[in-house]
Amino acid sequence: MSARGVILVITEQREGKLNRVSYETITAAQKIAAETGWSVEAVVMGAQVSVAAGEIAAKKLEKVYQIHSPALGQYTADGYIAALKPFLAEKLPSLVLFPHTYQVRDFAPKLALALDRPLISDAVSYKYESGKLLFTRQMFQGKFVADVSFSGEPPYFATVQAGSFRADQAENGPAPAPIETVHAIIENSSIRVKPHEMYKEAKQAVDLTQAEIIVSVGRGIKEQKNIEMAAKLAEALGGELAASRPICDAGWLPIERQIGSSGQTVSPKLYLALGISGAIQHLVGMKGSRSVIAVNKDPEAPIFDIADVAVVGNLLEIVPALIEEVKKAKAEA
Amino acid sequence: MKILVCIKQVPQKDAPLKLNESGSWIREDVSYEVNEPDAYALEEALRQKEKNGGEVVVVTAGPARAQQVLREALAKGADRAIHLEGDEFVRLDPASTAKAIAAAVKSENFDLIFTGLQSDDYGYAQTGVLLAEVLGWPHSTIILHIAKEGDGLKLKRELESGYFQDMEMPLPAVLTIQSGGNKLRYATLMGIKQAKNKPMTKLGWADVASAVGKNGLKIERLYIPVKQKRTETIDGPPAEVARKLVDKMRNEMRIL
Ligand SMILES: Cc1cc2nc3c(=O)[nH]c(=O)nc-3n(C[C@H](O)[C@H](O)[C@H](O)COP(=O)(O)OP(=O)(O)OC[C@H]3O[C@@H](n4cnc5c(N)ncnc54)[C@H](O)[C@@H]3O)c2cc1C
Numbered sequence: 001m002s003a004r005g006v007i008l009v010i011t012e013q014r015e016g017k018l019n020r021v022s023y024e025t026i027t028a029a030q031k032i033a034a035e036t037g038w039s040v041e042a043v044v045m046g047a048q049v050s051v052a053a054g055e056i057a058a059k060k061l062e063k064v065y066q067i068h069s070p071a072l073g074q075y076t077a078d079g080y081i082a083a084l085k086p087f088l089a090e091k092l093p094s095l096v097l098f099p100h101t102y103q104v105r106d107f108a109p110k111l112a113l114a115l116d117r118p119l120i121s122d123a124v125s126y127k128y129e130s131g132k133l134l135f136t137r138q139m140f141q142g143k144f145v146a147d148v149s150f151s152g153e154p155p156y157f158a159t160v161q162a163g164s165f166r167a168d169q170a171e172n173g174p175a176p177a178p179i180e181t182v183h184a185i186i187e188n189s190s191i192r193v194k195p196h197e198m199y200k201e202a203k204q205a206v207d208l209t210q211a212e213i214i215v216s217v218g219r220g221i222k223e224q225k226n227i228e229m230a231a232k233l234a235e236a237l238g239g240e241l242a243a244s245r246p247i248c249d250a251g252w253l254p255i256e257r258q259i260g261s262s263g264q265t266v267s268p269k270l271y272l273a274l275g276i277s278g279a280i281q282h283l284v285g286m287k288g289s290r291s292v293i294a295v296n297k298d299p300e301a302p303i304f305d306i307a308d309v310a311v312v313g314n315l316l317e318i319v320p321a322l323i324e325e326v327k328k329a330k331a332e333a
Numbered sequence: 334m335k336i337l338v339c340i341k342q343v344p345q346k347d348a349p350l351k352l353n354e355s356g357s358w359i360r361e362d363v364s365y366e367v368n369e370p371d372a373y374a375l376e377e378a379l380r381q382k383e384k385n386g387g388e389v390v391v392v393t394a395g396p397a398r399a400q401q402v403l404r405e406a407l408a409k410g411a412d413r414a415i416h417l418e419g420d421e422f423v424r425l426d427p428a429s430t431a432k433a434i435a436a437a438v439k440s441e442n443f444d445l446i447f448t449g450l451q452s453d454d455y456g457y458a459q460t461g462v463l464l465a466e467v468l469g470w471p472h473s474t475i476i477l478h479i480a481k482e483g484d485g486l487k488l489k490r491e492l493e494s495g496y497f498q499d500m501e502m503p504l505p506a507v508l509t510i511q512s513g514g515n516k517l518r519y520a521t522l523m524g525i526k527q528a529k530n531k532p533m534t535k536l537g538w539a540d541v542a543s544a545v546g547k548n549g550l551k552i553e554r555l556y557i558p559v560k561q562k563r564t565e566t567i568d569g570p571p572a573e574v575a576r577k578l579v580d581k582m583r584n585e586m587r588i589l
Binding site: 077078101102105106107109110113114117118119120121122134137138139140141142143144145146147148149150151152192193194195196197198199200201212213237245246248249255256258261262263264265269270277290291293298300302304305306307308309310311312313317318320321322324325326328329330333 | 344346347349350352359426427428431453454455456457458459462463465466467471472473474475491492493494495496497498499500501502503512513547548549550551552553554555556557558560561562563564565566567568571572574575576578579581582583585586588589
């Protein structure tokens with residue numbers, strides 16, 4: 001196989017709307033292209049994708065492929081792989097880039113191996129060093145990062161973590177990119193799973209997206225009874241209480257107060273993280289906060305990388321003192 | 334149902350990690366534990382066995398120290414264990430790990446294979462999905478709930494932003510399991526005792542090497558991430574920290 005100098009971005013759409021991380025992935029591709037001299041093309045796939053294809057064609061791309069089939073109406077790994085495997089085998093791009101979403105996690109590794117190619121998942125940036133493309137990704141829950149290279153010949157596959165590149169930096173083209181329609185031929189019998197409609201469970205009684213101050217607790221709170229302490233701090237500050245996933249999994253707070261990729265995304269004026277390590281799935285839900293104060297006993301905790309104010313210490317001692325101090329300040333005001 | 338659960342030993346959550354001298358990997362003299370989502374995968378398998386009968390087999394690919402996670406799984410109720418033992422397994426890429434595991438279990442007829450949805454060390458989130466590709470099986474990821482229905486399964490899958498999806502899936506299949514779907518059990522004293530007599534098969538690198546092939550990914554270097562934000566550190570006794578924080582909230586963040 002001899003690959004063409006093309007970066008192919010496999011975008012993701014739902015009901016005709018592309019998600020934000022698809023645009024971020026376009027930005028990543030455009031930046032890599034500027035260094036490698038490769039060109040960028042994009043794929044939109046589904047049962048009806050002409051609107052989404054038209055939307056993405058405004059970006060600076062050599063070409064947009066709309067791959068469609070009734071069998072792609074609802075996502076299945078089997079359907080997506082059946083559509084993409086022959087397409088990629090024919091196009092032979094140098095690099096195939098995906099947004100690192102739940103859907104992509106579900107099929108991209110299988111697709112890459114079906115073509116006998118390696119996939120670097122969840123990249124946060126890239127490096128192009130003497131003709132070699134490396135992707136940088138987090139390891140050990142964000143405590144370290146690694147530069148990872150591919151061996152063998154392209155096509156190479158990589159997925160890009162949400163928030164690693166900026167969607168608003170995806171360049172527009174001078175004129176809309178040409179759109180080519182590809183009819184995917186997918187046997188119904190090749191789709192082995194039967195997905196049902198997606199649904200939400202939580203009643204969503206609280207809307208944390210409107211909160212100006214959020215006090216968020218993580219596993220460092222240690223015991224259920226300590227939640228009370230955090231609740232008092234939230235009350236003193238006039239803010240809302242939220243949590244990382246393990247706290248909601250344990251049933252210490254309802255799931256509608258969970259912040260992160262499988263919970264809510266918030267951007268308050270102050271996000272006060274108590275005993276939260278700063279796993280990426282949590283950070284994506286609160287990165288947009290105007291100020292972040294983090295309290296953690298581990299000076300190396302990844303949460304400090306995105307905090308404005310870092311307090312290295314025991315939250316069980318600091319929170320009671322803070323409640324008193326906030327009350328005092330409010331009384332004076 | 335005959336279920337295989339893939340589990341991995343990873344550094345303990347709170348363990349302070351240090352880079353080795355060449356910056357190629359972490360220093361290995363840390364405490365280890367079972368990868369958290371894998372513990373949930375095992376829990377789900379044990380519950381399936383309690384409901385539907387069958388057998389639960391656990392497998393790990395890792396050095397001698399990794400036997401500990403197999404012992405714990407046996408003590409919790411797994412029936413037997415397979416240890417792909419060797420330092421070679423530590424630095425495999427996910428495709429190679431999947432091929433090694435597939436080679437180790439190819440003569441057995443499992444109905445289901447569970448893995449955790451990703452590991453806390455590499456975090457590739459690929460091995461389970463790739464195992465399905467090597468075996469030619471269907472798969473699904475980030476699974477929270479599994480019910481046997483007729484000849485197949487009804488699954489509850491987690492999606493982003495608080496959404497879920499149910500789906501039907503035939504057997505055999507590979508599922509990657511999300512944390513938090515069940516409450517984890519502890520090993521009982523009785524279980525720990527019984528575990529000593531449960532079978533533990535050992536295979537080495539030589540037993541699977543021909544099926545594995547070359548790594549497609551290479552970690553060129555490992556390092557501490559560069560900070561993206563200017564962070565101000567506040568320390569001192571709690572009362573002083575509290576005063577400084579309130580001062581910031583009032584005068585800089587202007588939220589008090
Ligand atoms: C697909 C997927 C989706 C996910 N979705 C989400 C999501 O939506 N939201 C989410 O939060 N997570 C999510 N996760 C889980 C995520 O990866 C982390 O496991 C989780 O965020 C960790 O929560 P934590 O920081 O509370 O716990 P830990 O990582 O265990 O961190 C606890 C922290 O507390 C500190 N600590 C301990 N004691 C004290 C003390 N006395 N004082 C101060 N600090 C202390 C420790 O140093 C440590 O940093 C998801 C994972 C996956 C794979």
